[in-house]
Amino acid sequence: MIRIIVIEDQWLVRDALVALLSLQPSIEVIGHGASGKEGVTLAAELQPDVALLDIQMADGDGIWAVREIRRLVPSVRCLLLTTFAKDDYLRQGLEAGASGYVLKDTPTAGVVQAIEQALAGKIWIAPSMQSRLPGMFRPDALSKRERTVLKLAESGATNREIAAQLYLAEGSVKNLWTEIFGKLSAKNRVEAIAIARDKGII
Amino acid sequence: MIRIIVIEDQWLVRDALVALLSLQPSIEVIGHGASGKEGVTLAAELQPDVALLDIQMADGDGIWAVREIRRLVPSVRCLLLTTFAKDDYLRQGLEAGASGYVLKDTPTAGVVQAIEQALAGKIWIAPSMQSRLPGMFRPDALSKRERTVLKLAESGATNREIAAQLYLAEGSVKNLWTEIFGKLSAKNRVEAIAIARDKGII
DNA sequence: CCGGCAACGTGACGAAAGTCATGGAAGGTT
DNA sequence: AACCTTCCATGACTTTCGTCACGTTGCCGG
Secondary structure, three states: OOEEEEEEOOOOHHHHHHHHHHHHOOOOEEEEEOHHHHHHHHHHHOHHHHEEEOOOOOOOOOHHHHHHHHHOOOOOOOEEEEEEOOOOHHHHHHHHHEEEEOOOOHHHHHHHHHHHHHHHOHHHHHHHOOOHHHHHOOOOOOOOHHHHHHHHOOOOOOOOHHHHOOOOOOOHHHHHHHHHHHHOOOOOOOHHHHHHHHHHOO | OOEEEEOOOOHHHHHHHHHHHHHHOOOEEEEEOHHHHHHHHHHHOOOOEEEEEOOOOOOOOHHHHHHHHHHHOOEEEEEEEEEEOOHHHHHHHHOOOOOOOEOOOHHHHHHHHHHHHHOOOOOOEEEEOOOHHHHHOOOOOOOOHHHHHHHHHHHHOOHHHHHHHHHOOOOHHHHHHHHHHHHOOOHHHHHHOOOOOOOHOO
16 A cells, blocks of 8 residues: 555645545555645655645645655655646756656546656656656746846836835846846736746746 | 536546545435536536536636526536636626535535535535625626726737727727726736736636 | 716827846856 | 856836826616
């Protein structure tokens, strides 16, 4: 029996996953939680064979949890489970030390297989993501300054406000935007923010 | 036994929901599908007591499916199931004839209760959404045109592009923005989009 | 039938966003 | 040293955004 924990913030989905996985003959669900922090605590406490973690969660997302678990309890293999086929998620997840990337739109057999592979020390990646693997590992396009500007602008700050916050001239902020637009192939700040969200940059 | 069908496009989540609901003593899952169209077909064919439908699906979304099912097989009660607490979804869903709006972030007991209520002809709405019901049809809410503009702008469209799409002058679009800013207390489009997201308007 | 009102449509005009050329500072070559 | 490269900073200039005053349509209650 493979001992696993399920970390997923949507209560109903969590219960459902636990019910489904418990029906599998080779799997035993020994715990479950609703946030990244809970995930880390449970992993340390229960020492499961595999942790199945959703990515998007409040209070410590799945990728952060993978990083923590790999650091504190390296014997626990981590599988990321998500709705979204995002390059950035996959890259960050693998860098954090995940043993796999499973989409919620896969058959049950796929998850079971991913869990078995993870236990064997192999990495399992959703078939639809595998083609995107090459060319994925390059330095982060955006600089720190640029990411800061994006984050400040996200909730509606003007260039003047951003400049004040960062002790810059307004012109400097505008120039940072031009850099950002080029790197993200966006034509204005709204699109840049949308793309950055989509890629998981901010 | 309440006979239900489950319509959800994410394979794993669908399987998991079926497994979970099948464990409930009062419920029998008699069918499941992965798209709005399948939902309508299954509802007509199996005549279940209740249909549990995800909103976001390819090939006929859940709200469309509710509308069709209510039209073709009025004896089937429809429950909408979704991750997102969006005013817009709730309003459209109720207008389409849904018997309830269930968030995936609710305990299992909540769904069971919603299913029982639906069968009894009552409407069950996720607790966190109920407070928003009153203000949903008020004059200070955004008009249809205004919501359209917000949606088009969300991914970075300029006023010129929005105007072209809606067969308007650029000036009209700008004026709509001014209205939007007033109603949402936003100072620019970025903030307006952030607030609208937050409130679940778009 | 008419006044009120809400939603929509428009252009002129000031304010902000976005572009571009330029240059400084830090760190790593040869 | 001289040289790259990357990131950061700035102001002058163009484009787009946002405000305002005004006009139109259609609907509802008196």
